[in-house]
Amino acid sequence: MGLGSEAGKNKRHRDRETGTLGKLVSLLDFVALADGPMRFTDILSLSDQPRGTLHRQLSHLVEEGLLEVDRDGRYRIGLRLLTLASRSWARNEFRAIAEPHLHRLQEVTGETVHLGVLRGAEVIYLDKVEGQQSVRMYSQVGNASPAYCTGVGKAALSVLDDAELTERISGLEYRPYTEHTLRSPSELLSDISQIRARGYAFDLEEHENGICCVAAPIRSDDGHMLAGVSVTGPAYRVTQQRLQAWAPRVVVAADSIMMDMRNRMGPKR
């Protein structure tokens, strides 16, 4: 499945998925990614399925509450997905362990704090604690962003060994979100070697113009779970000096989360 397809609005839905579930989830994804609710024909024209097949697939998804269809025949994502996701989010151990530390970090800095985990070459934000006077950012819980242009992502990548790092960041499309976005593996590798040296990462308007952050890595004992914490704010308020000053705090928060994980989830993980 081709991810990172925020550009590919008119992407056709013809992933050749294996298995019944794969096809249906891919269809679900397709409807979820669309700009708005789609009518049957809209989906059909972007799909390689015959009418009958598509109709039955959509019906099944609706039957399970994964999709909803209004009286105008427009399909959109169903609320069951939201319920399912929220329940699992609330019970997520890692998030729960990290939460108090995120709040503490938020209070100390006054800016927005993020918790994200690395999945492949993407960061998925697991939690977010906003400051009072927070500027609206294009970020939210559950949002997936490329690792190479986010503080949390680069921090998490930095703890990988060279072999796996190279594997993960090769074959990516280095989309220039801003003029500061890193544009190649070599630029990323060079940044990461700095991150390794100092123990924390910066994002200086690399993902979104006017937004900066400082982030520190978190990893489970077995090294199989990679994550990061960050403090983020608007560039006019969050100068590089302030980021620098916060860095030790962010690292302490990350380390505390790791300690708590060790204690609460058993050591050999």
Next chain:
Amino acid sequence: MGLGSEAGKNKRHRDRETGTLGKLVSLLDFVALADGPMRFTDILSLSDQPRGTLHRQLSHLVEEGLLEVDRDGRYRIGLRLLTLASRSWARNEFRAIAEPHLHRLQEVTGETVHLGVLRGAEVIYLDKVEGQQSVRMYSQVGNASPAYCTGVGKAALSVLDDAELTERISGLEYRPYTEHTLRSPSELLSDISQIRARGYAFDLEEHENGICCVAAPIRSDDGHMLAGVSVTGPAYRVTQQRLQAWAPRVVVAADSIMMDMRNRMGPKR
């Protein structure tokens, strides 16, 4: 599928769902509802599936990112669900239209504001705007609660005609969450007739001890989408007088949301 099964911890997973998708989603739901991550054998013992079948089903769910399995063989909900849900939440028209009104209401009252939609006899919370000094409540976006014991739920029910109302609230289990929870259809109907008369609903510690709210209904022009807005807070701070005083504001917010829907989504809906 029996919802509201917070009591049914040891519920077996043997819904006889129809179709491949139904079985898999039911399994997904089962794992999501569990108290914590489950190992293969745990699921097997609570399932009526043969080992081979269950193993393959779980593998398929993992393959699609709907479940994740750690090195100890423990299954939990995958992050893909969170990503999918968050994306659709962000793009939800209704939520987006309501958002500014929710914030305004929050600022006026200083307390937490909820937006919820009615699905059957349950309310699913679509959005929540917290006050600064907010007490942690058992409520969150995506959470599903029985309509009969929540302000939003009762408000939404109140705009139904008697026939559909009776149909929806019959056959429910009236679980007494607190000593103030309504315990029967007749109690609910009597409350609802009052709500109809005054145009807004109260929840006086009916769902959670120490939590009160006032709520007003929202419905689309065709009456097929029922929802509600509420202002919620701790009983020691939120007296019945204050609720009463806020009621007109809540009703105005609800009506404004309806107006905006009419304008933004076309009238005949």
Next chain:
DNA sequence: AAATTACGTTCCGAATAATGGAACTTTTCA
């Protein structure tokens, strides 16, 4: 208003995927 077209739904033989018992491998524990 009648005819036409587009849209959505249902049907059923053929093709495909899921089932589940058993054999097999790996891990755990005494």
Next chain:
DNA sequence: TGAAAAGTTCCATTATTCGGAACGTAATTT
């Protein structure tokens, strides 16, 4: 180390999905 439990793979059987075509219905045109 041996034995039991846990987890995985295999494959003939069974059930489900596929998809073309026929059918009904609403929107549009003449």
